Amino acid sequence: MDISTGRTRGRHTATALALAAVLALTATACGDDGGGAGGDKGEEGTGKGEITFWDNNTAVRRDIWMEIIKDFEKKYPDIKVNYVGIPAASVQSKYDTAIQGGGLPDVGGVGAAMLAGIVGQNALEPVGDRVTASTALNGRLNAGMVESVKAAGGRKELYTVPTSASNGVLYYRTDLFKEAGLEAPTTWTKFYEAAAKLTDSGRNQFGYTIRGGAGSIAQALDAMYGQSGITSFWDASGTKTTVNDPRNVQALEKYTALYKKATPSADVNNDFTKMVAQWDSGRIGMLNHNLGSYKDHVKALGPDKFRGLPNPTTDSGARVQVSNPVDGLGLFKASRNKKAAWTFIEFAASHESNSKWNESAGAIPANTEAAKDPWVQKAEPTRLAAEALTGGSTTIVQLPYYLPDWNTISKTANEPAFQKVLLGKTSAKGFLDSLAGQLDKAQAEWKKQSR
Structure with missing residues (x-):
């Protein structure tokens, strides 16, 4: 079995052939005018208008994301979020196809296991500076999860905002x-x-x-x-x-x-x-x-x-x-409205939304304030997993x-x-x-x- 760099390029070529199958998904996305493989640097935008969000596991998360989106649009009535649900089994190929052919979303769920491949194609915007400037997120993200997604990206920058871990x-x-x-x-x-x-x-x-x-x-x-x-x-x-x-x-x-x-x-x-x-x-x-x-x-x-x-x-x-793999939210470089897209990421990763999402999923919140909420103590597997992850009793092989x-x-x-x-x-x-x-x-x- 030849696991070479050509294998990765071959995978991207193959997935490009499937572009017709995802036209319905990409029709509302931000990069319809191109922007594959880092060719489109996008724009900050006005912070208002429409953004597109790809959920990377629609089979089990759609309902909770729709609830969070409803909360978000109530707080930010000038921003509309177009939700696109993608099954977990096909999300990697959907991203690869959109990177090569255009049509990436503004925001997408990006787990650590696929992060390096997307970063390697220059499709994601670094978000470390945005996190530092955010009063809702700076100092409020689990340090271990942040380091995990940094390492997964294969570079020194932070390319996704961690939202959860599921040990x-x-x-x-x-x-x-x-x-x-x-x-x-x-x-x-x-x-x-x-x-x-x-x-x-x-x-x-x-x-x-x-x-x-x-x-x-x-x-x-x-x-x-x-x-x-x-x-x-x-x-x-x-x-x-x-x-x-x-x-x-x-x-x-x-x-x-x-x-x-x-x-x-x-x-x-x-x-x-x-x-x-x-x-x-x-x-x-x-x-x-x-x-x-x-x-x-x-x-x-x-x-x-x-x-x-x-x-x-x-x-x-x-x-x-x-x-x-730590799950997270990525800001795509081709977005024409990065300011609004970041507002959505910041909202979704903040205390209330992150707690709500993780309680629904039964996962460990990345937001440290959410991790202290009462439901975590009541859900024994989540509590024990969180203690094992952060309490020093477990050695993690990365x-x-x-x-x-x-x-x-x-x-x-x-x-x-x-x-x-x-x-x-x-x-x-x-x-x-x-x-x-x-x-x-x-x-x-x-x-x-x-x-």
């Missing part, structure tokens, strides 16, 4: 654990013990559901580093990845061995929606997902049949998690979102390869050695281009 959570069925006489899965040893004991395949009951479809790589990496205790994605030289360290290989072997022994066979194709729905059916003991599915579990199971804990620790008590090829490597190139590991067609070592080779090559190219 990995181990959800477990408290009623099933109690019936089986099991302790909470707070360590990996207890996790594996529970996965085995709660499985009765003859009765279609399983201890765990493993993610084998879309999004599987990040979850597998989380399980690997959590068990191995390795705390850095790169070695001391910064040129070789640790993904294929023997301790990670051993951890992945143990983790993937759960498939079909303590998990449903359908897991090999399950993305997060299918995995969550399967767990919510009530016949599976444990699920790894993020904070975003908390309310789904409450709706399906009620608040008393499950808990959500930070990822398990090693037997020595060390907790290591890989970074989860994934290399800054690599332009990261999304290609972690999705297109290796999700099918991970399925082969689950099916026993490829060894864990062979898979991780191949992944390491791709990552090392991408890192070397990035370092060369960054000189």
Whole structure:
């Protein structure tokens, strides 16, 4: 699998062919007169008029964004926000197409995982100075999230205003654990013990559901580093990845061995929606997902049949998690009304709106005032995740979102390869050695281009 810089350019060429499919989306956007790949510097504008906002996960966020937009337009009646909802699975290609062909929005949701690719095409406006000048935001954004999106952008500037983080959570069925006489899965040893004991395949009951479809790589990496205790994605030289360290290989072997022994066979194709729905059916003991599915579990199971804990620790008590992409709002360079667009970003990231959005999503607010609101204390998984993120009890392994090829490597190139590991067609070592080779090559190219 060739993970070269040409691969990224090839992806952009391919997505440009899909321009006709997104004309309906781009018709109301700000850059209809061109402006791909940084060719249009846009204008500050009057601070009034219309702006277009692309929501990067319309399937689960549309309603709350419409509420925030209504609040915004009430406070700023001279600004109208045109909402365009885009499914999370296709938002990367939509941005790539608009960058190449014109039609970018004024404001868009940009998660850390896709940030480097958009920054690399010179499509986003740096927003650090605007944050500093904002009385609503300066000093009120989580420092860790700010640093995370700075690193993800691959440059020194801040290219998106962080809005939320959604750390990995181990959800477990408290009623099933109690019936089986099991302790909470707070360590990996207890996790594996529970996965085995709660499985009765003859009765279609399983201890765990493993993610084998879309999004599987990040979850597998989380399980690997959590068990191995390795705390850095790169070695001391910064040129070789640790993904294929023997301790990670051993951890992945143990983790993937759960498939079909303590998990449903359908897991090999399950993305997060299918995995969550399967767990919510009530016949599976444990699920790894993020904070975003908390309310789904409450709706399906009620608040008393499950808990959500930070990822398990090693037997020595060390907790290591890989970074989860911080979500944020980007100001696009081609905007003809950056002043109004920034007013919307500032409003959405401020205390009240950020709290409202994150309460709906069950995520950790980036706004430090919002993070102190009562709902955070009442939503146990969010509270525990926030404490793990900010309290010093957890070491975060930063994934290399800054690599332009990261999304290609972690999705297109290796999700099918991970399925082969689950099916026993490829060894864990062979898979991780191949992944390491791709990552090392991408890192070397990035370092060369960054000189």
